[in-house]
Structure formats: structure tokens, C-alpha cells
Amino acid sequence: MIYLGADHGGYELKEKIKESLAELNYQFKDLGNATLDQDDDFPDFAVKVAEKVVVDQALGILICGTGIGMSIAANKIKGAKAALCCNEDMAAKARAHNDANILCLGGRILKTEEAKKIVRKFLETAFEGADRLVRRNNKVKQIV
Numbered sequence: 001m002i003y004l005g006a007d008h009g010g011y012e013l014k015e016k017i018k019e020s021l022a023e024l025n026y027q028f029k030d031l032g033n034a035t036l037d038q039d040d041d042f043p044d045f046a047v048k049v050a051e052k053v054v055v056d057q058a059l060g061i062l063i064c065g066t067g068i069g070m071s072i073a074a075n076k077i078k079g080a081k082a083a084l085c086c087n088e089d090m091a092a093k094a095r096a097h098n099d100a101n102i103l104c105l106g107g108r109i110l111k112t113e114e115a116k117k118i119v120r121k122f123l124e125t126a127f128e129g130a131d132r133l134v135r136r137n138n139k140v141k142q143i144v
Helices: 011-023 042-056 068-074 088-096 112-124 131-142
Strands: 002-006 028-030 059-064 082-084 102-106
Touching: 002 011, 002 042, 011 028, 011 059, 011 112, 042 059, 042 068, 042 102, 059 068, 059 112, 068 082, 068 102, 082 088, 088 112, 102 112
Parallel strands: 002 028, 002 059, 059 102, 082 102
Antiparallel strands: none
């Protein structure tokens, strides 16, 4: 399952990403915002998605204007590993090396087609699991 969330700055891109996920036959659940609401707050969606990702051991996608706020807020949830990615290489490394479970995107930064490529790369890349990567990720888990 892939959980999605976006504030007004990421709403339009989230809707496009949902279309792409459906075309690729991914199961997803949209945790909001359900409408384009200019008076929403990104932390509300970051927390919803991050908590579901951690509990369900799933993946998530969060989108705000730049992706920065979402990544900061989501990483406050223990077990969430949110990565702001601006290109496919970052998305691949976020998964392969850092075992990231949430992709953050900037709705006002990325063009739709580039964002779709980043999402696909994130979802298709697995954690490599090399000893050095496991060691580093375990150290991250220990940070309070």
C-alpha cells in the first residue's frame, strides 16, 4: 500500500501522481487533502501519512510546495524515513542506501512528468541491504 498526502501546494501534483499510480496498478490510499483548500497545513498530512507508513510498514508520498516542510514534519514520527527527492537518482539512493519509506516532492518545483519518473524510481527501487548500509541505517534508528 502507498499512502499519499498533500497540502494546497502539492494538491494538483498529488492528483496527477494518483492517475499514474493507477495506470501502473499500484494500490494507494489518499489521506488528503481531498479538495484544493488554501487554508490547510502541511504537518497535518505529513503526520497522517507517516503514522500509517510506520504502522503498516508501507510506503508514502507527501507533496507540498517545495517538499521541505513535509520532509521535516514526517521525520518527526518515529520510524518514518522521509526523503526529499528532486530527481530519479536521489529517489534511487533514498531507497537503495537509506531505506527511505516516504518520498517527498515539491509540487511547485517539479514538472508533472519528472515527478512521475521520480515516483516510479522510488517505488521500483529496493533497499540494497549491504552490511555497511544496514549498519548506517541501524545508527539512524538509534537517534532519539
